[in-house]
Amino acid sequence: MRSALRAFVVKEMRHILRDRQTLTVLLAMPLVQVVLFGYALRSDVRNIRVAVVDASPDVETTALRDRFRATNRFRVVGSTSTLASVEPMFRQGKADMALVFEPGFAENLASETPAKVLLAIDASDPNTGTTTEAYARAVIQQYENDLTERRGAVRIKTETRMRFNPTLESVNLFVPGLIALVLTLVSALMTAISLSREKERGTLEVLLVSPLRPWQVIVGKVLPYLVLAFANAVTALFAAWLIFQVPIRGSVTLLLAQSMLYAIVSLSLGVLIASVTSSQRTAMFGALLGTMLPSTLLSGMIFPITSMPRPLQLLSNIIPARWFIVIARGIMLKGVGLEHLWKETLVLSVMTAVLMVASIRSFKPRIA
Amino acid sequence: MRTLRFLLRKEFTQIVRDKLMLRQMILLPIIQLLVLASAATFEVKTARMFVVDLDRTESSRGLINSFRASGRFVIDGSSASMEPASEALLQRTASLIVRIPTDFERDVVRTKSAPLQIIFNAEDGAAAGITSSYAQQIITAYARQLGAELRPTITDAPVMEVRARGWYNAELNYRDYMIPGILVQLVTVVGTLLTAMNIVREKEIGTLDQLNVTPVPRSAFIAGKLIPLWAIALIELTIGLLVARFLFDVPMRGSIPLVFFCAAVYLVAALGIGLWISTLVETQQQAMFVTFFIIMIYLLMSGLFTPIRSMPDWAQWMAQLNPVKHFIGIMRAILLKGAGLRDVAAPLSILAGFGVVVLTLAVRQYAKRAA
Numbered sequence: 001m002r003s004a005l006r007a008f009v010v011k012e013m014r015h016i017l018r019d020r021q022t023l024t025v026l027l028a029m030p031l032v033q034v035v036l037f038g039y040a041l042r043s044d045v046r047n048i049r050v051a052v053v054d055a056s057p058d059v060e061t062t063a064l065r066d067r068f069r070a071t072n073r074f075r076v077v078g079s080t081s082t083l084a085s086v087e088p089m090f091r092q093g094k095a096d097m098a099l100v101f102e103p104g105f106a107e108n109l110a111s112e113t114p115a116k117v118l119l120a121i122d123a124s125d126p127n128t129g130t131t132t133e134a135y136a137r138a139v140i141q142q143y144e145n146d147l148t149e150r151r152g153a154v155r156i157k158t159e160t161r162m163r164f165n166p167t168l169e170s171v172n173l174f175v176p177g178l179i180a181l182v183l184t185l186v187s188a189l190m191t192a193i194s195l196s197r198e199k200e201r202g203t204l205e206v207l208l209v210s211p212l213r214p215w216q217v218i219v220g221k222v223l224p225y226l227v228l229a230f231a232n233a234v235t236a237l238f239a240a241w242l243i244f245q246v247p248i249r250g251s252v253t254l255l256l257a258q259s260m261l262y263a264i265v266s267l268s269l270g271v272l273i274a275s276v277t278s279s280q281r282t283a284m285f286g287a288l289l290g291t292m293l294p295s296t297l298l299s300g301m302i303f304p305i306t307s308m309p310r311p312l313q314l315l316s317n318i319i320p321a322r323w324f325i326v327i328a329r330g331i332m333l334k335g336v337g338l339e340h341l342w343k344e345t346l347v348l349s350v351m352t353a354v355l356m357v358a359s360i361r362s363f364k365p366r367i368a
Numbered sequence: 369m370r371t372l373r374f375l376l377r378k379e380f381t382q383i384v385r386d387k388l389m390l391r392q393m394i395l396l397p398i399i400q401l402l403v404l405a406s407a408a409t410f411e412v413k414t415a416r417m418f419v420v421d422l423d424r425t426e427s428s429r430g431l432i433n434s435f436r437a438s439g440r441f442v443i444d445g446s447s448a449s450m451e452p453a454s455e456a457l458l459q460r461t462a463s464l465i466v467r468i469p470t471d472f473e474r475d476v477v478r479t480k481s482a483p484l485q486i487i488f489n490a491e492d493g494a495a496a497g498i499t500s501s502y503a504q505q506i507i508t509a510y511a512r513q514l515g516a517e518l519r520p521t522i523t524d525a526p527v528m529e530v531r532a533r534g535w536y537n538a539e540l541n542y543r544d545y546m547i548p549g550i551l552v553q554l555v556t557v558v559g560t561l562l563t564a565m566n567i568v569r570e571k572e573i574g575t576l577d578q579l580n581v582t583p584v585p586r587s588a589f590i591a592g593k594l595i596p597l598w599a600i601a602l603i604e605l606t607i608g609l610l611v612a613r614f615l616f617d618v619p620m621r622g623s624i625p626l627v628f629f630c631a632a633v634y635l636v637a638a639l640g641i642g643l644w645i646s647t648l649v650e651t652q653q654q655a656m657f658v659t660f661f662i663i664m665i666y667l668l669m670s671g672l673f674t675p676i677r678s679m680p681d682w683a684q685w686m687a688q689l690n691p692v693k694h695f696i697g698i699m700r701a702i703l704l705k706g707a708g709l710r711d712v713a714a715p716l717s718i719l720a721g722f723g724v725v726v727l728t729l730a731v732r733q734y735a736k737r738a739a
Contacts, residue, residue, distance in 0.1 A: 123534025134501035
C-alpha cells in the first residue's frame with residue numbers, strides 16, 4: 001500500500017513538473033506580487049496636490065502654506081484668488097484639495113474672531129477624500145498649536161508612536177496577506193482544478209477502482225501541491241525580506257509551520273469544492289467565489305476588518321485567511337509567539353479538522 | 369453565415385445545459401457587489417483605546433472623558449502601568465494606548481505645557497493614520513478648554529475654524545463609488561476567463577482538432593466562440609446593474625445605453641486577451657492560472673482599491689496602458705457624474721484602439737498556432 005501511494009505521488013509530481021507554463025506562472029507569481037504590492041500599491045495617501053486660494057496673502061497664510069509644503073504628503077501646485085478658478089483644476093484632475101483662506105486671515109487670528117479656513121477636497125474617491133482631510137487637519141492643528149503656545153495658552157504635547165510599523169509602510173502590512181493569497185491560490189484552486197480534471201476526463205474512476213483508498217487518492221493529490229504552496233510562500237517571504245526589508249521579528253520556524261497549517265486548510269477546501277462540482281469550469285468558479293474573493297477582501301489584507309459593517313465582520317470569522325493574517329502579522333511585525341496566537345492557531349486547526357472530514361466524506365460516495 | 373449560426377446555436381446549447389454554471393453566474397455578481405461594496409473601506413468608525421492614567425487628577429480624567437464623549441473612541445481597559453496596556457496591544461484587544469504621565473495636571477497649571485503619549489497599533493497602517501488625526505483634534509480642543517478654565521480672561525473660542533467640504537460625493541458614500549468599479553471587475557473576470565477556458569476546453573477534449581478539419585472557416589469559428597461569451601458578459605453586466613440599482617440604490621445619472629455601448633467596446637479587449645491566452649496554453653488549468661495572473665495585475669493597478677496617485681511615477685504611467693483603469697473611469701463618470709458620450713470619448717477611443725490591437729494579435733496568433 002505504501003509503495004502504491006508513493007507511486008501515485010510521483011505520478012502527480014510529474015504532472016505538475018511537466019506543465020512548464022503553470023509552473024512558471026506559479027513560481028513567478030509571488031515575486032511579481034511582492035514587487036507590485038511593495039512598489040506600486042499603497043493604502044496610504046501621498047502626493048496630495050494642493051491649490052491655495054488666498055485673496056489677500058499675509059504673513060500667517062504664507063506661513064501655513066509653507067507648513068503644507070514642508071510635509072512630504074502635500075505638494076502646492078498653484079495659487080489663485082477665487083475658489084471658482086479651482087473648480088476646473090479639480091475637474092481636470094490637477095488638484096486634489098483646495099486650501100481656502102478668508103480675506104484678513106492674519107487680523108482675525110490676532111483678534112477674537114476665529115480665522116476661517118476651508119478645505120475643499122475632491123471626494124469622488126471617498127477613501128482618499130477622508131484620508132486627505134485627516135492629514136490636512138493634522139497640519140493645520142499643528143500650526144494652531146504652535147500659535148497658541150506663543151500666546152501662552154495651554155498646550156498638550158502629544159508624542160505619537162506607531163508601534164509595530166513605525167513608518168506605516170504598506171508593504172509590511174501587505175506581505176502577510178500576500179502569503180495567504182499565494183497559499184490559497186496554489187492550494188485551494190490548484191487542488192480543486194486538478195481533482196475535477198480527473199473527474200472530467202474520467203480518470204478518477206480508474207483511480208478509485210485501483211487498490212488505493214479514497215483518502216490515499218486525496219493525499220496523493222494534495223501532497224505535491226502542499227510542497228508547491230510551501231515553496232511559494234518561502235519565495236514570497238524571501239523576496240519581501242530581500243527587496244523591501246520586511247521585518248520578521250518572531251520565529252521563522254513558527255511562521256513556516258503556520259503557513260503549512262494554513263495551506264492544509266486551503267487544500268481541504270479545494271478538495272471539498274472539487275467533490276461538489278462536476279467540471280473544471282464550475283470548480284474554478286466555486287474556488288473563485290469560495291476562496292479567492294473572501295481571502296483578498298474579507299480577510300483584512302487590504303481593508304481593515306474593523307471598518308466593515310457588522311454582518312461582514314461576523315462573516316470574516318469563518319474565513320481562514322483572516323486568522324492566518326493575524327498570525328502572520330503577529331509573528332512578522334510584533335514578534336509574538338504562540339502564547340499570543342494560540343487562539344488563532346486553534347481556530348485554524350479546528351477549521352482544518354472540520355474541512356478535512358467534510359471533504360473526505362463528500363468524496364467517498366463517489367466510489368459507489 | 370449559416371455555419372456561424374450553427375456554431376452559435378451549439379455554443380448557446382452548451383452554455384444553457386450547464387445548470388451549475390448558470391447558477392454561479394447569477395450568484396457571482398450578487399455576492400461580489402454585496403461583499404466588495406461594503407468591505408472596501410478604510411473608514412474608521414470607532415477605535416478601541418486603552419488608558420494608562422498615571423496622574424489620576426481632574427484634568428487627566430477630563431481628557432479621558434473628552435475621548436469618550438467624541439464617540440470615536442471606546443475605552444476598552446485602563447490600568448496604572450504599561451504592561452497590561454502593552455499586552456492589550458499585542459492581543460489586539462486595543463488599537464491605541466493613551467498614556468497620561470504623572471504630574472500632568474501640575475504641568476498644565478505651572479508651565480502650561482504637558483506631555484502626553486499615544487501609542488498606536490500600526491498593524492492597520494491606514495487606520496492608524498486616520499485615528500491619530502482624530503485623537504489630535506480631541507486633545508487640542510481639550511487643551512483649549514483647560515486654558516480657559518485656568519485663565520478665564522481668555523475665551524475658549526477657537527483660534528481657527530477649519531471646515532471641510534467633500535466635492536462630487538458630499539456624503540462620502542463608498543458604495544456608490546465602488547460599485548461601478550466592481551461591475552468592471554465582474555465583466556472582466558467573466559469575459560476573459562470564460563473565453564480562455566472555453567477554447568482551451570475544446571483543445572483539451574480534442575474537439576478543437578475535429579473543428580479544425582471541418583470546412584468551418586477560422587473566422588467563423590472565432591466569431592462563433594466570441595459572440596456568445598460577449599453576450600454572456602453583457603448579460604452579467606445587466607444582472608450586476610439591476611442588483612446595483614434595486615438592491616443597493618446606486619444612482620445612475622447617465623445614459624444606460626451608453627454604459628452598454630462602452631461595455632461592448634471594452635469587452636472586445638477583454639475577450640481578445642482571453643483568446644490570446646487560449647492560444648498560448650494547452651490545459652484549462654493553465655488557462656485559468658495565466659488569466660488570473662494577468663487579471664490580478666490589471667485589477668491591482670487599476671486604482672480600484674488603492675489610489676493611483678499614491679503610486680510611483682512608473683506605475684502611474686503603466687496604469688495608462690491598463691484598459692481596466694479606463695473602463696472604470698468611464699463607468700464612474702457615466703453612472704455617478706452623468707457624463708455623456710463626449711465626456712468619455714477620449715478613454716473610449718483608447719479602449720477601442722486597445723481592443724482592435726489585442727483582437728488582431730490574438731487572431732493572428734491563433735491562426736499561426738492552428739496552422
